[in-house]
Amino acid sequence: MLKFKQHNIPDLEFQSAIKKPIPIRCIQINESFEVETLEGIMRGKRGDWLMIGVNGEMYPCDKGIFEKTYDLTDGTE
Template sequence: MLKFNKKKIPDYNFKQAVKKPIPVRCIQIDEPFMVETLEGEMHGKAGDWLIVGISGEMYPIDRVIFEKTYTLKSNKKSE
């Protein structure tokens, strides 16, 4: 079984890929919370985001990671 150390990237010829822009529903939660995910219970801290994925799965995302990887869309509808 291969084992990869989190502090050393293996010397492979990696390809480059870009994550597809998949829309999710999200809300920032102002207090600590727990959510049942496909992997089991996960906890979010005050200020973290609750995400609902394309298959209805829910999971928390740390506020800092959310800000680095997501862009909020405007809810305004054109008149």
């Protein structure tokens, strides 16, 4: 079994990929919250986002990660 450690990128021939622009539903929550996810109970902090994925799954997204990886749309996409 291969094992990979954080911050130790293996010497492999990686390809490049771009995440598909799939619209999802989200709302910023202004208090601490918990959500039951496919991986168990996860917690969000004040200001984090509650996301609804393409299969209806819910999960929290850290505010900083959201700001780096998502742009809000007008909902018409």
